[in-house]
Amino acid sequence: MTGLDDAANAVTLRGVRLQRDRFQLGPLDCDIPRGMVTAIVGPNGSGKSTLFRMLLGLEPVTRGEAAVLGTRLDLKNDGSFKARIGFLSENPHAYENSFTADEKARFASKWYPSWDWERYRKLLRHFDGDGNVKLSKLSKGMRRKVELSIAMAHDPELLLLDEPSSGLDPFAWKVMLEELQRYMEAGDKTLILASHVTEEVRRLADYILFIYRGRILGLYEKDRLFDDWRVLAVQQQGSDGSGKLQQTPGLQGLSETGPGLFRLEVNEPERAETYCRSCGFQVLGVQRMELEDILGCLIRKEEARR
Numbered sequence: 001m002t003g004l005d006d007a008a009n010a011v012t013l014r015g016v017r018l019q020r021d022r023f024q025l026g027p028l029d030c031d032i033p034r035g036m037v038t039a040i041v042g043p044n045g046s047g048k049s050t051l052f053r054m055l056l057g058l059e060p061v062t063r064g065e066a067a068v069l070g071t072r073l074d075l076k077n078d079g080s081f082k083a084r085i086g087f088l089s090e091n092p093h094a095y096e097n098s099f100t101a102d103e104k105a106r107f108a109s110k111w112y113p114s115w116d117w118e119r120y121r122k123l124l125r126h127f128d129g130d131g132n133v134k135l136s137k138l139s140k141g142m143r144r145k146v147e148l149s150i151a152m153a154h155d156p157e158l159l160l161l162d163e164p165s166s167g168l169d170p171f172a173w174k175v176m177l178e179e180l181q182r183y184m185e186a187g188d189k190t191l192i193l194a195s196h197v198t199e200e201v202r203r204l205a206d207y208i209l210f211i212y213r214g215r216i217l218g219l220y221e222k223d224r225l226f227d228d229w230r231v232l233a234v235q236q237q238g239s240d241g242s243g244k245l246q247q248t249p250g251l252q253g254l255s256e257t258g259p260g261l262f263r264l265e266v267n268e269p270e271r272a273e274t275y276c277r278s279c280g281f282q283v284l285g286v287q288r289m290e291l292e293d294i295l296g297c298l299i300r301k302e303e304a305r306r
């Protein structure tokens with residue numbers, strides 16, 4: 001791991017903890033790279049929104065050190081780094097209900113030096129959003145579209161999106177993917193999004209950060225993750241040898257699915273296959289794992305460790 005102010009990272013966390021009455025986030029250690037898309041994936045209540053709030057300085061770091069865009073999250077910073085960030089929260093703020101999108105945008109334009117009205121209008125048009133209706137009168141998806149337009153209008157260095165597609169119809173979802181891909185085209189932007197939508201993660205993410213019960217289960221390069229993690233179905237040929245499966249290279253999970261039949265979750269598929277054969281097992285099939293299966297496997301391992 002590198003220093004806190006390494007320019008290659010958009011976010012650096014070192015032993016970071018945030019304590020609430022009934023929930024602890026951390027200790028967290030990770031580097032989220034700049035110029036990339038990182039998807040945060042984890043079950044409900046695992047701490048994704050809390051992590052976003054902490055990165056925005058809205059909740060204090062109780063212990064450890066954190067930096068966002070090279071700025072340390074401590075009492076000494078003046079908060080100006082936040083003008084370089086675009087944020088879409090999971091839930092809309094009730095105190096903004098009486099504003100229209102255009103009125104909210106007018107507020108935002110004063111706060112963000114790089115605010116671009118043309119960009120805002122273009123985004124709103126592309127999303128087919130209405131800037132003149134009170135936010136409280138918009139449907140969930142309609143409000144999401146205008147909030148996204150506002151979050152992206154100042155072309156921020158770092159975009160933090162908390163479940164951005166929540167409420168969007170399939171057409172708006174497609175527009176969102178297009179806009180986020182366009183946003184990343186310049187090469188110097190960073191997108192971090194929390195998502196439960198597998199397809200969104202598959203299409204957008206360069207990296208996946210798994211989080212569970214406030215702890216990081218791993219940060220993986222997406223293509224490698226989907227290449228490496230496989231399910232092997234194997235059948236025992238002789239009468240003995242099932243115990244040997246515990247030694248399978250890269251073994252992440254093992255279950256007996258029938259008499260002499262086993263299901264192995266592995267992240268070194270070629271070595272695992274060779275090993276199983278050498279132990280006298282017939283390999284019946286090898287399949288890529290879905291994102292939720294990988295998460296399930298990581299959670300089981302974490303639970304076993306606790």
Ligand SMILES: Nc1ncnc2c1ncn2[C@@H]1O[C@H](COP(=O)(O)OP(=O)(O)OP(=O)(O)O)[C@@H](O)[C@H]1O
Pocket residue numbers: 020021022023042043044045046047048049050051090
């Ligand atoms: N305002 C709050 N005050 C106290 N505890 C909170 C508050 N908001 C969330 N929590 C708790 O913090 C924990 C993490 O919640 P958080 O919203 O960060 O999870 P999440 O991963 O974003 O979940 P989801 O996928 O459901 O959006 C949960 O145990 C939740 O009950």
